Amino acid sequence: MIRLVSLSSGSCGNAVYVESARTKILIDSGTTLKYLGEHLATLGTKIDEIEAILLTHEHSDHIRSAHSLSRKYGIKILANADTLDALPARFGVANIRVFPGGGDFFQVGDFEVQAVPHSHDCRSPVGFVLRHNKKKICIATDLGCVTSLVEDGLRGAHIVVLESNHDFIMLAEGHYPPHLKARISSKVGHLSNTMAGRTLARLATGKSQKVLLAHLSQSNNSPAVAMKTVEGILSNNNIDSIELGIAPRLAPSVMLTA
Ligand SMILES: [Zn+2]
Numbered sequence: 001m002i003r004l005v006s007l008s009s010g011s012c013g014n015a016v017y018v019e020s021a022r023t024k025i026l027i028d029s030g031t032t033l034k035y036l037g038e039h040l041a042t043l044g045t046k047i048d049e050i051e052a053i054l055l056t057h058e059h060s061d062h063i064r065s066a067h068s069l070s071r072k073y074g075i076k077i078l079a080n081a082d083t084l085d086a087l088p089a090r091f092g093v094a095n096i097r098v099f100p101g102g103g104d105f106f107q108v109g110d111f112e113v114q115a116v117p118h119s120h121d122c123r124s125p126v127g128f129v130l131r132h133n134k135k136k137i138c139i140a141t142d143l144g145c146v147t148s149l150v151e152d153g154l155r156g157a158h159i160v161v162l163e164s165n166h167d168f169i170m171l172a173e174g175h176y177p178p179h180l181k182a183r184i185s186s187k188v189g190h191l192s193n194t195m196a197g198r199t200l201a202r203l204a205t206g207k208s209q210k211v212l213l214a215h216l217s218q219s220n221n222s223p224a225v226a227m228k229t230v231e232g233i234l235s236n237n238n239i240d241s242i243e244l245g246i247a248p249r250l251a252p253s254v255m256l257t258a
């Protein structure tokens with residue numbers, strides 16, 4: 001069985017914990033070390049049991065404690081070459097490995113992992129598909145648009161963590177400066193609630209999927225607005241196979257299992 005918990009999600013810091021019977025990993029490590037340790041402990045996991053940290057990209061909300069985790073506990077950091085190149089100098093002493101680009105699969109303990117290229121404003125951002133025991137997980141946050149490669153990752157996944165960053169109207173009418181509004185809603189920015197809902201609806205296969213809406217903006221979204229928007233799109237398309245939840249900011253989500 002695979003278990004997944006989003007430990008924290010959004011600009012406050014991102015970390016998704018995934019475990020099989022034998023392998024425990026983190027996707028990103030963007031909160032403080034103290035926060036991670038406390039919340040992993042509530043799941044019965046010690047930090048030094050983590051086998052690897054997979055980095056999606058170099059933005060600080062995804063890497064904050066990765067370096068300390070690696071240096072203190074010897075946990076290996078896995079990222080593609082461009083992301084490694086873009087990491088701050090302090091990562092020079094960390095235990096770092098490069099994973100292959102180009103859609104190739106690589107093994108991390110029990111998990112067969114594939115990095116999926118994302119469209120986002122940094123060097124070489126990715127999401128991840130993880131497979132184990134015929135179950136598929138897809139983690140897709142920090143992306144401005146959904147490419148066919150992202151669709152391939154999401155299609156048929158038993159567990160999905162999908163960005164639902166902002167509400168169009170809240171962003172347009174909010175207090176952010178024009179250049180930031182343009183960046184967020186661009187193809188290299190962040191996925192809106194509507195885009196998340198339409199993507200889920202378009203790719204639904206009728207088989208049950210557990211979905212966490214993630215990386216919600218504090219200023220331009222709320223859990224209630226994100227849920228209402230995505231639920232509305234799914235129900236308009238007569239889709240009842242998707243179980244929706246929210247990945248909260250600075251708090252763990254419910255545990256998803258597959
Ligand atoms: Zn982010």
Ligand SMILES: [Zn+2]
Nearest residue numbers: 057059120142
């Ligand atoms: Zn980012």
